[in-house]
Amino acid sequence: MEREELARCLRGWRDRLTPASVGLPAGARRRAPGLRRAEVALLAGLSVDYLARLEQGRAGNPSPSVVESLARALRLSDDENAYLFRLAGHADPRAGGISRHIPPGVRRMLDRMTDTPVLVLDAAWQVVAANPLLIALLGELSAGPARDQNLLWRHFTGVPSRVVATAGQDAAFESAATADLRAAAGRHPDDPLLRGLIADLRRASPRFESLWQERAVSRHASSRKTILHPQVGPLTLDCDVLTVEGSDLRAVLYTAVPGSSDDDALALLRTIGTQFSGSAS
Incomplete structure (x- = not known):
């Protein structure tokens, strides 16, 4: 039945x-x-x-x-x-766990923001949604196994990425992201997907395990990232994190300084669209 x-x-x-x-x-x-x-x-x-x-x-x-x-x-x-x-025979992880439901207003924002790459993440850094321009910028992030749709899993296990960074920038991101994940674990200690992610990361990544043992707790803030796109070249963009009221969802908006070469590259990406989106590698 x-x-x-x-x-x-x-x-x-x-x-x-x-x-x-x-x-x-x-x-x-x-x-x-x-x-x-x-x-x-x-x-x-x-x-x-x-x-x-x-x-x-x-x-x-x-x-x-x-x-x-x-x-x-x-x-x-x-x-x-x-x-x-x-x-399906499972307990609902949203009951007392992380809500991954996108409110209608956020969905409309994604549909209407056609000139800005937007990525929506949950508290566990799982990709929940991305608009077409984000896919064109970073590649397809929401396809394939569930683990490959998690930004921290991708980073700490070495999945290829279009984001380029110095060793110092990587170290700073890893520290901040691990502290953010611990904060999420404090808010949602019974979320099965979050607990499974943390356990898998601790087994798969010595770097994550070392940072996890430091027990730092904080929320991840906005940042700047350089993306090496295969068609339009390098772009350095501001990554502003907007939180969704009443949930743990975060919308990350990628924007360039008006009139800069990065802005020109982003405009070119809007023109060529998603025909070159491909994978995130």
Whole structure:
């Protein structure tokens, strides 16, 4: 019964979305309402075959990370998210944990800020959303395994990045980010995804483990980053962090000094669009 209900919900939630509502082009004429299965699979970082089996009631219970990816891709409300987790046989991590739900106002901001790269992160540095210009700037960050959608996991395990930094800048970022993650752990000690991330980072990265043992606690502030883009070259941008009232979501806006060469490069990136987005490497 739960598997059949899960399948019906996934199909129904997919059918109510439009390509425009999730930042995708409409493409060719559609024979049915809503998103195509391949589009949801792309947004959730899943294979089309696995999503098909879920929608047909032929797959076993999906993992919490898969459920979270589906909830994000399908733009579920908090109540729908809780229902989806229950159908999949898991406790809802939003109950007493980090809320990864994007309020409608933040979603509208992402949709309308077409001239500024915007990245939305949760308290665990997990990518929750990114607008097309951010993807063009940094590459696709919200596809693939859930761990690869986490900025701290990517950094501490050496996943290729377009961000370039000196050793000193890297060290400063690592210290600040680790202290920020400890602050998040203090606010959400029972969040399973956060606890799993910290445990995995401590095992995978001696540098993170060393910083974690320092027990520094603070919130990460705004910064400047240099991005080496394969088509427009290097850009040094201000990264201003805006917090979303009533949640742990953070919107990071990447802007350049008006009239600078970085501003010209960002304008060129707006012109060429996402055709060169590719991976983050």
